[in-house]
Amino acid sequence: MTVAPSRSLRSSAELIRAEEPVLAHNYHPLPVVVARAEGAWVEDVEGRRYLDMLAGYSALNFGHRHPALIEAAHRQLDRLTLTSRAFHNDRLAGFAESLAALTGLDMVLPMNTGAEAVESAVKVARKWAYDVKGVPADRATIVVAADNFHGRTTTIVSFSTDESARAGFGPFTPGFRVVPYNDLAALEAAIDETTAAVLIEPIQGEAGVVIPDDGYLRGVREVTRRTGCLFIADEIQSGLGRTGRTLAVDHEDVVPDVVLLGKALGGGIVPVSAVVARREVLQVLRPGEHGSTFGGNPLAAAVGSAVVELLETGEFQRRAEEAGVVLRDGLTALVGKGVRSFRARGLWAGVDIDPAIGTGREISESLMREGILVKDTHGSTIRLAPPLTITNEDLTMALGTLEEILRKGA
Structure with a gap:
């Protein structure tokens, strides 16, 4: 992402605390405060970059700000x-x-x-x-x-x-x-x-x-x-x-x-x-x-x-299919190494983490600390749905980060 670092009058921690008394508590978001984004990457108020592997639950199929x-x-x-x-x-x-x-x-x-x-x-x-x-x-x-x-x-x-x-x-x-x-x-x-x-x-x-x-x-x-x-x-x-x-x-x-x-x-x-x-x-x-x-x-x-x-144009459908092979191959390599099973089609996967390693929430928080954003669902399952514009290099990096976290334990 080439945009200049974000500058906020409040830190992430201050902004999260400010939400508590004024927002209904119908969500349990990860503790990251996004301020800017481009493509597959977002940036928090302190200027730290994260790879977005959720893409707004598929609302951002074409990436941020296409x-x-x-x-x-x-x-x-x-x-x-x-x-x-x-x-x-x-x-x-x-x-x-x-x-x-x-x-x-x-x-x-x-x-x-x-x-x-x-x-x-x-x-x-x-x-x-x-x-x-x-x-x-x-x-x-x-x-x-x-x-x-x-x-x-x-x-x-x-x-x-x-x-x-x-x-x-x-x-x-x-x-x-x-x-x-x-x-x-x-x-x-x-x-x-x-x-x-x-x-x-x-x-x-x-x-x-x-x-x-x-x-x-x-x-x-x-x-x-x-x-x-x-x-x-x-x-x-x-x-x-x-x-x-x-x-x-x-x-x-x-x-x-x-x-x-x-x-x-x-x-x-x-x-x-x-x-x-x-x-x-x-x-x-x-x-x-x-x-x-x-x-x-x-x-x-x-x-x-x-x-x-x-x-x-068919470009994005082809991209999802081609990058989906990278995603499936990377997840297949993790089965038995912290991943119990997964289901994937195109650039969309549900990954069942070994509960002995951590819950889906714990794995999501660990990935966040390493600059990767995903979201948990149903116990020890995490969902991966990156923008269809994600590069193979970024996708491989994210899978490598997941592998490292699973190896160390959440």
């Missing part, structure tokens, strides 16, 4: 940022056309956050079930997978199996059936005449980058088509190049009825999400039935269009 995305944002900031959907704007049609084409689908419902996209998809699926499938009013059901993570709204945590996401937030929204992930027989058994949709992550991110068996996604597509319900793929973390393909479902040549996108769609600049679907599905919405003041705003559409342009 020049093409920053340029698109600056250009739009000088023209128009918001109209609301009370009026048309000159950026939205182009964004929707290009995003639909990128995914192989027909229509786009623009929103802001990933959770909003999921909530919107739930509403659309229910409306489709009543208007198109003929399910009796208020009886539509949606089949989901155990250990899912689709967001943290009250409806979404209603079908979570993570008690830390649910405890204290009831009563819960009915209408969901939970089945084991990667179990086609259980999924099919849960579907009946009331089923509007099956909603799954093609790869479960928060659960630890859990990758289903080969053929599972094709099986979900076949079952949903045969039983007459929608297949909704939540690609908010797995999509937009992360796994070496534009979408994770592309690994099995599957086209769902609905794809949910977010995180990287905003290029790490603004929150942008979308429900992308077949025309028959999204056409069930009528004016006044759903909306968002900021959804599809000109600034978001400009940045989203620039993201699509980057992906249209």
